[in-house]
Amino acid sequence: MWKDMMENKVEPTPYVHIRHVYLVKRKRDDADAGIGCTNCSGNTCSEDCVCRVQCISCSKACRCSEMCTNRPFRKDKKVKVVKTQFCGWGVEAAESIKKEDFVIEYIGEVIDDTLCEQRLWDIKFRGDQNFYMCEIRKDFTIDATFKGNASRFLNHSCDPNCKLEKWQVEGETRVGVFAARSIKVGESLTYDYRFVHFGPKVRCCCGAPNCQGYLGTKRKIDKLELCWGSKRRRSSVACLAIIHQ
Numbered sequence: 001m002w003k004d005m006m007e008n009k010v011e012p013t014p015y016v017h018i019r020h021v022y023l024v025k026r027k028r029d030d031a032d033a034g035i036g037c038t039n040c041s042g043n044t045c046s047e048d049c050v051c052r053v054q055c056i057s058c059s060k061a062c063r064c065s066e067m068c069t070n071r072p073f074r075k076d077k078k079v080k081v082v083k084t085q086f087c088g089w090g091v092e093a094a095e096s097i098k099k100e101d102f103v104i105e106y107i108g109e110v111i112d113d114t115l116c117e118q119r120l121w122d123i124k125f126r127g128d129q130n131f132y133m134c135e136i137r138k139d140f141t142i143d144a145t146f147k148g149n150a151s152r153f154l155n156h157s158c159d160p161n162c163k164l165e166k167w168q169v170e171g172e173t174r175v176g177v178f179a180a181r182s183i184k185v186g187e188s189l190t191y192d193y194r195f196v197h198f199g200p201k202v203r204c205c206c207g208a209p210n211c212q213g214y215l216g217t218k219r220k221i222d223k224l225e226l227c228w229g230s231k232r233r234r235s236s237v238a239c240l241a242i243i244h245q
Helices: 113-126
Strands: 079-083 089-093 102-106 109-111 133-137 140-143 162-169 172-179 195-197 238-240
Touching (some): 113 140, 133 172
Antiparallel strands (some): 079 089, 102 172, 133 140
16 A cells, blocks of 8 residues: 555555556547567567667567566556755665656546546645646546556656656557666656746756756746646656645
8 A cells, every 4th residue: 555655654645545547537549459569579679679779668479578668567666755954755766776667657536627626726725735637648648636546746856857748558548657868766757847827936856967957948827827737748747736745
C-alpha cells in the first residue's frame, strides 16, 4: 500500500492507490494490439525496431521474448514518497536508476474534457491548490486526484532528471516516467511540468541553477484561474498544473 512508503507520520491528502489506469470511459486507439513488430530477433529488439522508434511497447504478437527491453511498463523502479522542505510531498529514488530506464507509470482516472472541466471548477470552488492531471489528447486526461500511485507526487524542476513519455501498450495509451539521466539513491525525482498558468504567478522552488523563478508562462483567463497544459512533442504529454503544496 502507498502508506507503507511514507516516511513521515503526517500523510498527504488520502487517495485510492491503484496499479493500472482506471478507465472511467474506456478509450482505445485504433491501433490493433494483435499487430507486433516483425524485425525482432532473439531476446530483444534492435535499436531500429519499428515499435521502439514509434514508442510502441512490444506486444504478445512480437517475435521477441518476454525479456525484450522494449517492454518498459512491466516493473516500476523502487521509489518512496517523502515530505520535502520547500515543495510539499515528493518522490525519491530508492534504488539507482540508469538513463532512459522506465521509472513508474503515471496512473489515474481517464476522463473526458467535460468531466475534466467539471473537476477543475470543483477544485477552484474548494480552494484546492493541488492538481494531478495529465492531458494526453482531446477527451483523454489522466486525473490522479482521487485514484493513482506514487507518480502523482513527482515535483517540477527546471532541470529535471525525468521525463514523461506517451506509449502504446497492447493497443492502450499509457504514460510512463523515464529517467532523463542517471539517478542516485535518495535523489528527488522530478520532471518539467511545462504548463501555462492562469491568474497569479506560481513561484518555483526547485532550486536548480537554471530555475526560471516561476512555473510556466502566464496567460490571462477571466473565468477560470487554473493551470492548463501546453502542447508538447509527440511522445510527451501536457500537464494540468500539478502543484503539491
